[in-house]
Amino acid sequence: MTQNQTPQGTQKISRYIMTIIFVVLLLSVISIILAVSVYLNGVSTSSHVVSSSQAGQDDLTAGFLAIIGLVAMTMSLVTLFQSRRQAAEMKIEVPKVMTTIECKKCGTKTVREFQRGDYVYKDLDACPKCPDTKQIITAVYKEIKEKEKTYNV
Amino acid sequence: MYIMIREVENSLHKLKFIKEEGRKNAIDAIKEIGKPPADPTARVDRYLEYFTIGPQSMDPAGVVYKLDHILDVRDTRLKDEVKLMAPGCDEVQVNNLENTLEAAMALNFIYKVVRHYYIQGKKTLSLYVIMQIQMILPMVMKEAEAYASALKAFAYGQPIGDGAGPLVAAKLMHGYEIRKLPKDCVMATVPLEGRTALIIKAEGPGGNVGKPGDAVEAVIEENAGKIANVIMIDAGLKLEGETLGEVADGIGAAIGGPGVDQYKIEEKLTKYKIPINAIIIKEDIGDAVSPLRKEINDAVDKVIERVKAIILEQTKEGDKVIIVGVGNSIGVGQ
Numbered sequence: 211m212t213q214n215q216t217p218q219g220t221q222k223i224s225r226y227i228m229t230i231i232f233v234v235l236l237l238s239v240i241s242i243i244l245a246v247s248v249y250l251n252g253v254s255t256s257s258h259v260v261s262s263s264q265a266g267q268d269d270l271t272a273g274f275l276a277i278i279g280l281v282a283m284t285m286s287l288v289t290l291f292q293s294r295r296q297a298a299e300m301k302i303e304v305p306k307v308m309t310t311i312e313c314k315k316c317g318t319k320t321v322r323e324f325q326r327g328d329y330v331y332k333d334l335d336a337c338p339k340c341p342d343t344k345q346i347i348t349a350v351y352k353e354i355k356e357k358e359k360t361y362n363v
Numbered sequence: 364m365y366i367m368i369r370e371v372e373n374s375l376h377k378l379k380f381i382k383e384e385g386r387k388n389a390i391d392a393i394k395e396i397g398k399p400p401a402d403p404t405a406r407v408d409r410y411l412e413y414f415t416i417g418p419q420s421m422d423p424a425g426v427v428y429k430l431d432h433i434l435d436v437r438d439t440r441l442k443d444e445v446k447l448m449a450p451g452c453d454e455v456q457v458n459n460l461e462n463t464l465e466a467a468m469a470l471n472f473i474y475k476v477v478r479h480y481y482i483q484g485k486k487t488l489s490l491y492v493i494m495q496i497q498m499i500l501p502m503v504m505k506e507a508e509a510y511a512s513a514l515k516a517f518a519y520g521q522p523i524g525d526g527a528g529p530l531v532a533a534k535l536m537h538g539y540e541i542r543k544l545p546k547d548c549v550m551a552t553v554p555l556e557g558r559t560a561l562i563i564k565a566e567g568p569g570g571n572v573g574k575p576g577d578a579v580e581a582v583i584e585e586n587a588g589k590i591a592n593v594i595m596i597d598a599g600l601k602l603e604g605e606t607l608g609e610v611a612d613g614i615g616a617a618i619g620g621p622g623v624d625q626y627k628i629e630e631k632l633t634k635y636k637i638p639i640n641a642i643i644i645k646e647d648i649g650d651a652v653s654p655l656r657k658e659i660n661d662a663v664d665k666v667i668e669r670v671k672a673i674i675l676e677q678t679k680e681g682d683k684v685i686i687v688g689v690g691n692s693i694g695v696g697q
Contacts, residue, residue, distance in 0.1 A: 304512075305512065305653070324519070329568035329696050330568070331695070331697060332568070350694055351656060352657070354656060
């Protein structure tokens with residue numbers, strides 16, 4: 211197994227927080243459904259003989275329920291994404307480590323992923339080009355692509 | 364104050380996660396490599412709580428040798444503990460597992476100290492207690508993250524940034540006859556620019572820093588003090604803004620740790636009036652304990668050029684020179 215195949219650290223959000231988020235999300239959905247049903251009821255009954263104050267009250271109730279539902283839904287989704295981001299930050303980076311193999315005779319250089327047991331100046335099998343010479347590991351290193359931020363000072 | 368407490372609390376959660384991962388990694392590595400007959404979890408937990416009491420220094424005469432003795436006892440005790448946990452390991456693997464456990468131990472200690480200040484701050488509601496830890500938190504987190512990435516490197520036996528010195532020594536001594544020196548060090552006699560270079564490093568490829576103080580002492584005594592120069596190569600902490608892998612040279616014994624080895628080397632050099640040079644490869648704490656970065660690996664040739672220049676400038680043909688590659692030899696053979 212190459213070292214670079216090592217699994218990353220587990221990223222879990224607390225079950226307690228998840229339960230709260232989903233309960234709030236469920237309540238917000240119920241609130242929005244209620245808002246829609248109250249609004250639709252208001253529309254259908256307004257076509258019959260109902261006082262205008264009754265219809266206005268229904269609209270107001272629907273509006274309140276919709277606002278409560280939307281605010282609760284937004285808050286629970288924000289909390290969910292924030293928790294996911296925090297959990298993603300909590301992982302131990304396993305860098306990609308490479309091994310350089312060289313043949314001292316023909317100078318052939320190959321680079322492959324690090325394997326357990328590799329170390330600098332370890333003798334390996336014979337070189338495919340010159341069968342009488344053993345290849346050796348000349349370097350084991352990690353390469354980091356991103357450039358460090360400079361401050362021009 | 365609330366913002367500070369929240370900040371410490373968030374970092375504490377992260378530290379707890381890192382510490383747990385460290386413990387888990389160490390246990391997994393022991394199970395995988397050491398093939399223990401019983402579950403090593405309880406032993407690992409006990410290992411993580413080990414402490415060392417330094418010698419009393421009210422009367423400082425001889426304190427270095429007392430410290431040296433305590434460090435030897437600690438080293439033997441920890442190694443024996445690893446051998447009991449993982450009986451299926453060879454010497455190299457025992458050294459690597461010991462290093463893995465030491466990284467987990469450091470993470471455990473960092474977590475406990477931060478937790479101590481956090482709880483103390485909440486209990487006393489003192490701004491100053493919380494401020495103390497909040498102010499140094501970025502550096503503490505950087506160190507903890509460095510140890511976290513070191514765990515896998517140690518378990519797999521990969522070279523780390525601190526191994527820059529041994530890497531230079533290995534490149535110089537590779538292909539020459541190697542002999543063992545006290546303690547856990549190796550030496551090769553290499554012709555270099557018309558001089559005889561006695562090259563010393565900790566024995567690899569297991570995780571091991573050896574005792575270069577004892578090794579240099581032994582070599583100087585073997586040669587009855589007839590050494591023209593000592594050159595020490597080590598990884599040096601870089602300041603922000605300095606380039607990773609930058610090479611700098613100067614004067615003095617380039618060696619970290621508790622100071623025992625530095626003391627022994629300085630004693631011998633003073634006795635025989637031997638000049639000492641130091642070459643450092645600059646890197647930060649994170650790079651020092653995590654897998655070796657390419658920039659540090661590329662700096663090896665520059666260091667060798669610098670060593671040759673010092674030898675040519677400061678010694679005569681036929682002189683004997685000691686070159687010491689200081690640092691952890693994990694993943695570096697010879």
